[in-house]
Amino acid sequence: xIQRSKNMKKPFAMSIIAAxxxxxxxxxxxxxxDADILNDAKTTGDVVHFGLGQQGQRFSTLDKINTKTVKNLxxxxxxxxxxxxxxxxxxxxxxxxxxxxxxASYSRIFxxxxxxxKKLWKYEHRLPEGIMPCCDVINRGAALYxxxxxxxxxxxxxxxxxxxxxxxxWKDKIDDYAAGYSATAAPLIVKGxxxxxVSGGEFGVQGRMEARxxxxxKMVWMRPTVEGHxxxxxxxxxxxxxxxxxxxxxxxxxxxxxxxxxxxxNGATYDPDxxxxxxxxxxxxxxxxxxxPGDNLFSSATVAIDPDTGKIVWHYQTTPHDGWxxxxxxxxxxxxxxxxxxxxxxKAGGKADRNGFFFVLDRTNGKxxxxxxxxxxxxxxxxxxxxxxxxxxxxxxxPGDPSGSADGKKGKSVTAAPSFLGGKNQQQIAYNPQTGLxxxxxxxxxxDIWNEPVSYKRGAAYLGAGFTIxxxxxxxxxxxxxxxxVSGKIVWENKNFAPLxxxxxxxxGNLTFYGTPEGYLKxxxxxxxKxxxxxxxxxxxxxxxxxxxxNGEQYVAVVSGWGGAVPLWGGDVARRVNFLEQGGSVWVxxxxxxx
Ligand code: CA
Ligand code: CA
Numbered sequence: 001x002i003q004r005s006k007n008m009k010k011p012f013a014m015s016i017i018a019a020x021x022x023x024x025x026x027x028x029x030x031x032x033x034d035a036d037i038l039n040d041a042k043t044t045g046d047v048v049h050f051g052l053g054q055q056g057q058r059f060s061t062l063d064k065i066n067t068k069t070v071k072n073l074x075x076x077x078x079x080x081x082x083x084x085x086x087x088x089x090x091x092x093x094x095x096x097x098x099x100x101x102x103x104a105s106y107s108r109i110f111x112x113x114x115x116x117x118k119k120l121w122k123y124e125h126r127l128p129e130g131i132m133p134c135c136d137v138i139n140r141g142a143a144l145y146x147x148x149x150x151x152x153x154x155x156x157x158x159x160x161x162x163x164x165x166x167x168x169x170w171k172d173k174i175d176d177y178a179a180g181y182s183a184t185a186a187p188l189i190v191k192g193x194x195x196x197x198v199s200g201g202e203f204g205v206q207g208r209m210e211a212r213x214x215x216x217x218k219m220v221w222m223r224p225t226v227e228g229h230x231x232x233x234x235x236x237x238x239x240x241x242x243x244x245x246x247x248x249x250x251x252x253x254x255x256x257x258x259x260x261x262x263x264x265x266n267g268a269t270y271d272p273d274x275x276x277x278x279x280x281x282x283x284x285x286x287x288x289x290x291x292x293p294g295d296n297l298f299s300s301a302t303v304a305i306d307p308d309t310g311k312i313v314w315h316y317q318t319t320p321h322d323g324w325x326x327x328x329x330x331x332x333x334x335x336x337x338x339x340x341x342x343x344x345x346x347k348a349g350g351k352a353d354r355n356g357f358f359f360v361l362d363r364t365n366g367k368x369x370x371x372x373x374x375x376x377x378x379x380x381x382x383x384x385x386x387x388x389x390x391x392x393x394x395x396x397x398x399p400g401d402p403s404g405s406a407d408g409k410k411g412k413s414v415t416a417a418p419s420f421l422g423g424k425n426q427q428q429i430a431y432n433p434q435t436g437l438x439x440x441x442x443x444x445x446x447x448d449i450w451n452e453p454v455s456y457k458r459g460a461a462y463l464g465a466g467f468t469i470x471x472x473x474x475x476x477x478x479x480x481x482x483x484x485x486v487s488g489k490i491v492w493e494n495k496n497f498a499p500l501x502x503x504x505x506x507x508x509g510n511l512t513f514y515g516t517p518e519g520y521l522k523x524x525x526x527x528x529x530k531x532x533x534x535x536x537x538x539x540x541x542x543x544x545x546x547x548x549x550x551n552g553e554q555y556v557a558v559v560s561g562w563g564g565a566v567p568l569w570g571g572d573v574a575r576r577v578n579f580l581e582q583g584g585s586v587w588v589x590x591x592x593x594x595x
Pocket of ligand 2 (some may be wrong): 327
């Protein structure tokens with residue numbers, strides 16, 4: 001068209017056409033479609049969704065960086081989140097149309113040129129005094145949809161920005177931060193819906209999943225994750241009842257369900273094969289289990305929700321009647337495997353639970369297929385009964401009832417492993433279909449835990465428990481473990497002195513990338529666990545790496561910035577790692593000279 005315009009007689013006409021072209025060009029910034037989201041795991045030119053795809057496998061088919069070439073991996077750029085606002089940086093970057101979108105501590109988000117690291121825009125959410133995030137002022141990442149980038153904030157809001165300008169398009173309040181609500185997980189996008197959970201299980205909030213129209217922020221459905229609460233949907237803007245979750249008072253006595261917790265603070269995954277959203281739910285509130293007899297559904301569980309109806313299709317409780325704050329929020333990652341006996345392909349899902357067990361469930365119905373420990377010390381249960389799917393409790397290892405103690409103020413203290421910080425916490429696992437292995441950033445630690453009396457007070461901690469976290473070994477707490485979901489065997493492990501708190505990426509280049517609180521981004525041979533590359537990022541890594549391809553070159557990125565729950569809640573372990581420095585930056589790497 002420019003060629004043709006040269007032939008025009010009037011220069012005036014040419015400038016009009018040029019101007020028109022420029023306007024068209026500006027408007028043509030690529031929008032993120034449902035197909036882009038659905039195909040994210042297969043398309044290597046971008047990372048448009050948390051988890052490198054809705055299933056959350058964190059697997060990339062890219063192999064330009066592999067066990068042979070990774071030695072040439074060098075930094076391309078680094079960008080500082082700046083200011084005094086450091087603390088934990090748990091964010092997974094998104095990459096689309098040559099731009100990176102990365103959230104940072106204190107509800108900030110940056111848009112950067114993915115090739116150069118040049119800042120394009122920044123949005124800092126105005127946070128009120130009195131927010132109550134339990135586990136540091138972190139954020140785990142944003143979602144992209146249409147021309148929007150959407151993220152959740154520490155004061156329990158959702159903010160949608162124009163991804164090209166950083167200007168607010170819509171905002172919506174999830175709930176009242178003064179009652180203990182906050183939000184830190186990356187939103188899930190499913191068929192034009194933005195699906196989010198809530199944080200606040202330590203304040204007796206009402207756990208739930210919510211779906212909004214991603215373009216407008218208008219509510220579509222809300223599904224409570226505490227049994228007894230009414231679900232809702234919005235029809236033509238009208239809020240209508242959509243059935244109670246479970247049955248009122250079936251697993252909760254009296255009014256306890258009203259403040260039952262089961263916070264969905266770690267977000268959810270989605271499997272298009274079964275059309276199910278898998279949300280993890282946290283502890284029942286309060287922690288003191290003697291105050292709430294029963295299984296306390298749907299706490300410490302995986303809940304499968306139909307995104308079209310907002311109804312629970314199945315649930316599987318990993319810690320019924322949780323008395324250790326094991327939560328069950330860990331991500332449920334869809335994968336298929338061949339049954340070794342029948343040769344049939346099984347549609348499964350894997351979950352490394354905070355309670356120390358790895359669960360392989362049939363993802364069509366939630367039935368357990370395999371359950372095995374992925375940490376060495378587990379005190380609360382001997383294992384699981386595969387017929388009932390329930391744990392075989394060790395009753396004497398449940399913290400005691402304070403009402404039975406001499407002064408009624410402190411129940412019997414027990415040493416429990418794992419600690420409530422979990423065999424695995426928020427740090428995401430990855431599944432590599434080529435090795436058939438899950439890569440689990442595991443931790444070996446214990447806690448002394450005891451119960452105390454407590455009653456609910458709005459906006460106050462609702463635990464009824466005291467605790468101290470302890471290391472179990474002098475030389476390590478963390479261990480990156482390769483876990484075979486079919487045999488239940490740990491194939492290899494790579495130990496780490498500090499607890500691991502960052503997620504994993506695995507690639508067709510036979511590599512497994514993860515970061516350590518000591519500041520290293522590492523690459524291991526995915527089959528053997530042998531370390532083949534590492535780089536010191538300057539602060540602790542507590543976030544998951546990503547990879548993508550641009551102009552024929554493969555890039556790797558990770559956020560660096562020590563923090564999260566460990567320094568705040570870690571007791572003896574926090575003291576053990578208090579030499580670690582804070583920070584806040586994103587690092588990008590590629591092969592030197594492209595080789
Ligand atoms: Ca992609
Ligand atoms: Ca919890």
